[in-house]
Amino acid sequence: TDLLIPKCSNHPWSHKMAAFNSMVNRLTKIPMNKSDFENEKKIIINLAIRNGYSPKTIEKKIQRYTNKTKQSLDNHDKQEKEKEYICLPFSTTLNKATRKTFGNSTFKVSYRTRNNCFDLISKKLHQNTKQNDSYNNSGVYKINCSDCQNYYIGQTSRNFKLRFKEHIQALKSNNTTSMKSNFA
Structure with a gap:
């Protein structure tokens, strides 16, 4: 199954890239010979293409991870200043503004989607308690x-x-177009 979150879906970019980050991280961290590395790289790029992503995106990601691995080996003693994370609901309209606002700050923004099981269940429970009276519902009825x-x-x-x-x-207006009026 070569199905990942497609590029055209309405998800945060970080969620779309999560699977690729994992695959590229594994590619760069696990020791393997050159031919195995190239085969694995081709598989990742093909997955990207089949899900609508540009091969250049994956190439850049591989390059970045490779550079990070080299830097971390060279500069093992240097620790990057830790950033605080802020979790915000994802919105395509607010995404750019959020990135601009927090781009150069010490905060790292992570996004969450609203289509999770908890939200769906709690929304349904809220609707059920809100509409306890069954006459407020729609559907099929019998008179x-x-x-x-x-x-x-x-x-x-x-x-x-x-x-x-x-x-x-x-019934009151003697309108025979209503089916119920024929029975009462």
Whole structure:
């Protein structure tokens, strides 16, 4: 399965690059001979192409990781000043402004998406508690006739209260276009 987060998806760039960062990190850190290195590199680049990324992006990433590895071996004693992380919700419209604001600061911005299981479940629970009254929902409904054994089954995308009011209005105004008016 060569499926990674496609370039065209609405995710933070850091999330899109996470798999490539991992693969390139492994490529540069694990000792291997030149031919194995080149084969692994081709696989990573092909994955990038199949998911809409430019091979140059991966080449730069490999170069950067290779340079980092060399620098870390040369300058093992030098420690980079640690940055504090700030986690913000990802928004395509605010992304550039956020990068400009925190670009040269001592803070490192990480993004989180809102489409996770917790958010989906909590949103659904909130909707359920908000709409405890089942007549506020939409869907399929059944109305029994008060005079005979007949019934009417209807479907609505609006809430049931509104639709029932329309049926009652149809009965009062003798409007036969409402199916319920034929049964009451």
